[in-house]
Amino acid sequence: VTDVLTHVLVAYVLGAGAAEAGRLPERFVPVVMVGATAPDGMKLFVLLDVAVGTARGVPYSAWGLHTVGGVLALSGIGALTVWRGDRAVAFGALLAGGVSHLLLDVLVVRVDGVAPPYLFPVGGWLPPTPGLYASSDAWPLAVALCCAVPVWLYRRTDESGA
Amino acid sequence: VRERAPARAGPSGEHPPSGRARLLAGLALAVVCLGLVVGYGLQFNGTTAYPNATAIDANYDQRVGDRVHLWTTVVDERDGWVVLGADRLRLRATAPPPSAVTPGDQVQVLGRLAPDRRFETTAAHVQSSGRVTYMYGVSLVGGVVAAAAFLRRWRVDPTGWRFVPRESRVDDRDTGAGEDTGGGDGTATGDRVPAGDHGDTGRTP
Numbered sequence: 589v590t591d592v593l594t595h596v597l598v599a600y601v602l603g604a605g606a607a608e609a610g611r612l613p614e615r616f617v618p619v620v621m622v623g624a625t626a627p628d629g630m631k632l633f634v635l636l637d638v639a640v641g642t643a644r645g646v647p648y649s650a651w652g653l654h655t656v657g658g659v660l661a662l663s664g665i666g667a668l669t670v671w672r673g674d675r676a677v678a679f680g681a682l683l684a685g686g687v688s689h690l691l692l693d694v695l696v697v698r699v700d701g702v703a704p705p706y707l708f709p710v711g712g713w714l715p716p717t718p719g720l721y722a723s724s725d726a727w728p729l730a731v732a733l734c735c736a737v738p739v740w741l742y743r744r745t746d747e748s749g750a
Numbered sequence: 751v752r753e754r755a756p757a758r759a760g761p762s763g764e765h766p767p768s769g770r771a772r773l774l775a776g777l778a779l780a781v782v783c784l785g786l787v788v789g790y791g792l793q794f795n796g797t798t799a800y801p802n803a804t805a806i807d808a809n810y811d812q813r814v815g816d817r818v819h820l821w822t823t824v825v826d827e828r829d830g831w832v833v834l835g836a837d838r839l840r841l842r843a844t845a846p847p848p849s850a851v852t853p854g855d856q857v858q859v860l861g862r863l864a865p866d867r868r869f870e871t872t873a874a875h876v877q878s879s880g881r882v883t884y885m886y887g888v889s890l891v892g893g894v895v896a897a898a899a900f901l902r903r904w905r906v907d908p909t910g911w912r913f914v915p916r917e918s919r920v921d922d923r924d925t926g927a928g929e930d931t932g933g934g935d936g937t938a939t940g941d942r943v944p945a946g947d948h949g950d951t952g953r954t955p
Binding site (some may be wrong): 653655662664668670689700 | 782859875880884891904910
C-alpha cells in the first residue's frame with residue numbers, strides 16, 4: 589500500500605529496463621505501469637468504507653483482489669481489452685506490474701510484523717515484513733522519482749537521437 | 751499468415767465469433783474476482799490478519815486478554831487518554847499519547863484488550879490525516895500518469911471494442927521484420943493508425 593505513483597514509477601523502470609534489454613516491445617512499457625495500478629483498484633471500496641463486511645450472511649473482502657489471485661484475474665481481464673495479437677504479452681506485462689506492486693507492499697509498516705496473505709488463494713501465509721515505509725511516507729516516491737526520471741530522460745534522448 | 755493484424759480483422763476477423771468468446775472469458779474472470787472477494791472474506795475476516803472490530807465490540811468481555819492488531823482512527827482525547835475507533839468499537843489506548851495525535855489521524859495498533867474498553871498498546875504507528883490525504887492525492891496522479899502513458903501508445907478501436915497499438919506496423923513482431931524496441935519510430939507519429947483499420951466501417955474514402 590505505497591502510493592500509486594510510486595508503484596507506477598517503479599513499474600516504468602522495470603518495463604523500460606526490459607524494453608532496453610530487447611525483452612519487451614516498447615508499447616508494453618505503459619502496460620506494465622497500468623498493471624501496477626490494478627491491485628489498488630479495490631481502494632475505491634476502502635474509500636467508500638465497504639471493502640470488508642458481510643452481505644446476506646456471506647463474508648466478503650475486496651482485499652481478496654489485492655493478492656496474487658486478484659492480480660492474475662485482473663491481468664486476464666485487462667489482456668482481453670487489447671487486440672488478440674498482443675494479448676499474451678499484455679497479460680505478462682500486466683502481471684509483472686501487479687506482482688511488483690504486491691512485492692513493494694510487503695515492505696509496508698505493520699505493527700504486528702507480518703504482511704497480509706498476498707499469496708491468496710494459495711494458502712494463508714503472512715509474509716514477515718521489515719516495515720520499511722508507510723503508505724503515506726514521501727521518501728519512497730522520492731527514491732522512485734530518482735530512478736524513473738533519469739531513465740525517462742535517457743530514453744527520451746535515445747529516442748530523439750535515433 | 752498465422753495471426754491477423756487488426757488492420758485486416760474486418761467483419762470476418764476477430765469478431766463476432768471470438769468476440770463472444772472474449773465476452774465469456776471476461777465474464778468468467780469477473781466471476782473469479784467475485785470468488786476471490788468472497789473466498790478472502792470467508793478465510794480471513796475476523797482473523798489476526800483482518801480482525802473484525804464490530805465482532806470484538808459485540809463480545810468485548812469474552813475477548814478481554816486477546817492480542818489484536820487494529821487499524822483505527824483517533825476519535826477523541828479524554829482525561830489523558832486517546833480514544834481510538836474502528837467501526838463501532840471504541841477503546842481508550844495506553845499509547846500513543848494524546849499529545850502525539852489529533853482526531854482524524856489513522857493509528858495502526860498492536861496490543862491487548864483490557865477490561866473497561868482499555869487497550870494496552872504494545873506498538874503503534876500513526877499516519878496523520880494530512881499525510882493520508884497526501885497519499886490519496888499522489889495516488890490519483892499515479893493513475894493519471896499510467897493512463898496517459900498507456901494512451902500515448904494505444905488507442906481505442908471502436909469497431910472491435912478493444913485497444914490497438916498506435917504504431918503503424920503492429921505486425922512487426924509477428925513477422926519478425928522489426929524489433930520494435932527503442933527505435934522511437936512509432937512515438938513521434940502517435941496519431942498514425944494501422945492502415946485500413948476502419949476498412950469495414952465504410953468511412954475510408
